[in-house]
Amino acid sequence: MGLRLEKELDTGFSLSYWRVAKVEINYESQSALITLLIYKDKAARDAGKRPQLSLQANCLPSDIDNQDADNLVQGCYLHLKQLPVFADAQDE
16 A cells, blocks of 8 residues: 655656555654655555655654554555645555
8 A cells, every 4th residue: 555646856756656664653752753665656666666765754643543544554644645745645
């Protein structure tokens, strides 16, 4: 599972497949960190190519503990799609 969202870098290279790679939750400090790996496209990811970029998103544990999600990673995707930067993202 991942998100499809076209992003052009300053170099002119385009990336379109965003995948949650890691989720760190600190319940004591009520913080969560989602690490995303971004690939040229899903085919590159499926072929085992290296990600071209990684980003991190901070949120609250309650943001990703979604009752509509089957698991924590799906909760991350549901939360990310609520953010303005991912408004046009599609499940892939």
